[in-house]
Amino acid sequence: MDVNDQASGVVWGSFAARRAHHPSPGITMRYMTGDRVMVCWVAVEPNAILPLHHHPHEQGGVVMEGELLLTVAGETMRLGRGDGFVIPGGLEHSAIGGPEGAQTLDVFTPPRADFMK
Numbered sequence: 001m002d003v004n005d006q007a008s009g010v011v012w013g014s015f016a017a018r019r020a021h022h023p024s025p026g027i028t029m030r031y032m033t034g035d036r037v038m039v040c041w042v043a044v045e046p047n048a049i050l051p052l053h054h055h056p057h058e059q060g061g062v063v064m065e066g067e068l069l070l071t072v073a074g075e076t077m078r079l080g081r082g083d084g085f086v087i088p089g090g091l092e093h094s095a096i097g098g099p100e101g102a103q104t105l106d107v108f109t110p111p112r113a114d115f116m117k
Contacts, residue, residue: 015031023050024049026044027042027043027048029042029106034111037109038108038111040115042102044066044097044101048096052094053094054090057089057110058087058089059085059086059107059108060085060087061105063081063084063104064105066102068097069097069098070085070095071095072087072091073092
């Protein structure tokens with residue numbers, strides 16, 4: 001099932017059915033978006049690197065499986081299953097997948113138009 005109900009604004013469906021976005025090698029993001037929020041299922045391959053970057057969007061997330069080494073504003077934390085984060089817009093951050101990789105659920109506000117191109 002994958003439905004965008006234009007009348008109500010409700011978005012339903014499977015992340016697997018959504019178009020993939022690859023911000024860097026070994027990282028696949030699939031998203032659902034509303035007017036003010038974007039929810040992304042992120043698959044990070046083992047040891048894959050998301051280079052240092054920043055964006056104006058606030059970003060939060062939770063590690064669903066595996067492990068992620070997350071660096072935000074120069075501070076590095078090892079996050080495992082059930083660990084979460086919230087990054088204010090504008091802060092530089094990067095990530096590295098753990099030895100088994102990681103699956104995260106990330107939320108951006110406002111939605112990232114650059115992912116939807």
